[in-house]
Amino acid sequence: MRTSLVKLYHRPLKFLKFRNMGTYRNTLNLQEEDARKIFLAGVNSVIPSELVRSKVRRRDNILTIVGTENVSLDQFTSVNVVGFGKAVLPMAEEMIDILQGRLNRCIVSVPEGTRESSLPAVEINRGAKDNIPDENAASAANKIVQLVESCKETDLLIVLISGGGSALLPAPKPPITIEEKGRVIKALSRSGATINELNTVRRKLSLVKGGGLVQICKSKKIISLILSDVLGDPLNVIASGPTVQNTDDAQDALNVVNKYIGDLSSLPESVQNVLHEDVGVQRDFSGVQNFIIGNNTIALQQASVVARELKYEPLIVTSRLEGEARLIGEKLAVLASLIGDETIHRDKIGFLIKELHLREFDTGTCIRKYMQEFLNNLIDARRQRRDLCLLLGGETTVKVIGNGIGGRNQELALSAACQLHHLKPKSGITILSAGTDGIDGPCDMAGAVVNSLLVQEAIAQTISPADFLDNNDTYNFYKQVFSGHNHVHTGHTGTNVCDIILILISHKVSHCTKSRI
Ligand SMILES: Nc1ncnc2c1ncn2[C@@H]1O[C@H](COP(=O)(O)OP(=O)(O)OP(=O)(O)O)[C@@H](O)[C@H]1O
Ligand SMILES: O=C(O)[C@H](O)CO
Known part of the structure; x- marks a missing residue:
């Protein structure tokens, strides 16, 4: 490409x-x-497509994620690709190119307004205007869930993930509706909850987040390629970790809601009930590999x-x-001025760096x-x-x-x-x-x-x-x-x-x- x-x-x-x-x-x-x-x-x-191109290689039927194991495509009955997030369309296009002759289906959920693709093989779904989950995103999530559920043990599933993935893959645990879940997340966000806190709640309220996508898939091999938009690349936070084993405590999401909303009775009953549920036991994740292919450090x-x-x-x-x-702007200017001075102010620079x-x-x-x-x-x-x-x-x-x-x-x-x-x-x-x-x-x-x-x-x-x-x-x-x-x-x-x-x-x-x- x-x-x-x-x-x-x-x-x-x-x-x-x-x-x-x-x-x-x-x-x-x-x-x-x-x-x-x-x-x-x-x-x-x-640039997402470049990252996929540089990290994923195919020679004959051997697929290599650079720096890790080689996977022979011959061992799989079929290969499916799903993706959700603001940057996954170009990632999907590269994967389709790499998987030529081996791809079964590729479905992506991307923001409204995303361009067309010249590749008919990519099934594009657009939704979540302004990063808010909506019926279009829910229908995209539904199609992705159906494809993932249909994967056999002998199939390979490739998952493409980037920032915005949480809103683009909304699948609330029944009986919670999209609207109810959106309301809770919005209330938390407006009250100043961090992305780590928001996504802790999203993992609890969702069927597919917090490892849920793996949970519904029978494939023995699942490979996730992730473009990180979260500081420090915490896998369970980026797009709420749909392919990462959930290690949350039953209390974690409740703690976030208590901290920012306080009175749980103001929440829909469905949400209250799910918040109080236990975190279920998850399947064996040993065949699942999550790779960060791009981040701020790169x-x-x-x-x-x-x-x-x-x-x-x-x-x-x-x-x-x-x-x-x-505040950060001011401090960085002070730091730069100190560093630019003729004398090296070791203590002052040290203090500022620690403070920042x-x-x-x-x-x-x-x-x-x-x-x-x-x-x-x-x-x-x-x-x-x-x-x-x-x-x-x-x-x-x-x-x-x-x-x-x-x-x-x-x-x-x-x-x-x-x-x-x-x-x-x-x-x-x-x-x-x-x-x-x-x-x-x-x-x-x-x-x-x-x-x-x-x-x-x-x-x-x-x-x-x-x-x-x-x-x-x-x-x-x-x-x-x-x-x-x-x-x-x-x-x-x-x-x-x-x-x-x-x-x-x-x-x-x-x-x-x-x-x-
Ligand atoms: N007039 C303004 N001046 C300064 N900051 C603003 C102003 N209006 C909005 N913002 C800040 O911009 C942020 C939203 O910016 P942006 O859309 O880049 O968000 P984002 O969280 O980085 O989204 P994404 O995850 O897509 O990168 C808000 O958190 C808000 O604090
Ligand atoms: O989708 C999300 O949850 C945020 O963009 C963080 O990855």
């Missing part, structure tokens, strides 16, 4: 008029272009390769950044060891007079109180820009924050890229960044200052592995006087 990689749209700098064009501004201009290239490299490394790693090619010293800080976007919980959990590295390595790399890079590129992945949050337009990435970036303006760092600093899905909040931009001069330039245009931040109107801030030049614009990328935040720090101290910046 041919894939089109994601492109960036942006107004070239030459059309913009900057005052005081000087060495410092030039450094920032270059950093901005580099930040965009590095981000794009990260996104393009997690995107950060590829971004760091390109950062190095662009002559930066890349330092991956974390793939699990969480917290209030504005920027640990590289993925490698299992303990925080002390990680900090030591981080500081050593930093000192080395400084000695060699190399520019730095810090890479972070994750997903921050925004409590929207204003009535403006924006998203967590645009808000993080503007808050960082305000802090940089306040701190007046001597090094050139550029911060990019953008969603790998290309959509930040309810607007058509992936995020924004800012630097240590942006706020000064906004103020010179009598634009107050604080007012825009307070009204959660960061989208319009960027539109007004330099006509949206600072936006990161990709359109829908077709993938989603959370957000990427890049911090570029020049080793050169500004030639401009402090008052200049």
Whole structure:
């Protein structure tokens, strides 16, 4: 299959008029272009079809998931593929191509508005508008359940999973209706339940989540290929773990509901009853394999390769950044300013990193060891007079109180820009924050890229960044200052592995006087 990689749209700098064009501004201009290239490299490394193509190989009738066992297709009577999630159509198309001559059926449940496919073999069902389960998604789930139930012991089932899979495979335990289940999930979500908590409840209320899809399938071999949109890739959370053995306690879902809703009597009786049920015994899962084929770490790693090619010293800080976007933006600006200073402030940097919980959990590295390595790399890079590129992945949050337009990435970036303006760092600093899905909040931009001069330039245009931040109107801030030049614009990328935040720090101290910046 041919894939089109994601492109960036942006107004070239030459059309913009900057005052005081000087060495410092030039450094920032270059950093901005580099930040965009590095981000794009990260996104393009997690394009779903490419991931399937690179991780699944077929030679004659031997199917290999790279880095694991080989499976002979000859041992199976038939091969079926099912998929649910925002990114599974291109994944399915690649699988169909790979399974040529061996595929029985392929059914996917994808969001409303998803494109057509040129492959007639893929049975596309569209539903769950705005990520809310509906009758269309329920009917898709029904078709998928029927196919999975019809699989024989000697069949191979391949399951394709990506973010949004929970809403696209709704099969509530009877007598709960789709509407009732949706109401409970919405109430929890509005009360601030995390995705881990939401999906704990979804596992309890569903026939197919929490390993339920395996439970209804007789096939001895089930292979799941998963594109993770959850920090840390917890298999039971991504799309609520339909092919992962359920290890929940009978009390877990009840605890979540108690925490956020409190009075269970406000819930439909059907939901109350199922919440009180025991978690049943599940079948043998030894023939089930769940593979993460793409995640935020992969995107950060590829971004760091390109950062190095662009002559930066890349330092991956974390793939699990969480917290209030504005606060995180401020802290990252302080961290960048400290790192950009001539003296290395070991204690202050260490304190900030701990405070931000920027640990590289993925490698299992303990925080002390990680900090030591981080500081050593930093000192080395400084000695060699190399520019730095810090890479972070994750997903921050925004409590929207204003009535403006924006998203967590645009808000993080503007808050960082305000802090940089306040701190007046001597090094050139550029911060990019953008969603790998290309959509930040309810607007058509992936995020924004800012630097240590942006706020000064906004103020010179009598634009107050604080007012825009307070009204959660960061989208319009960027539109007004330099006509949206600072936006990161990709359109829908077709993938989603959370957000990427890049911090570029020049080793050169500004030639401009402090008052200049
Ligand atoms: N005006 C705004 N300013 C800042 N953030 C906003 C604004 N409006 C919405 N948001 C934030 O955007 C988030 C929704 O963004 P988005 O649609 O990217 O969600 P998501 O959870 O990342 O979805 P997906 O799982 O598809 O990536 C909400 O959590 C909300 O906090
Ligand atoms: O579908 C879901 O449950 C979320 O996108 C997390 O994977």
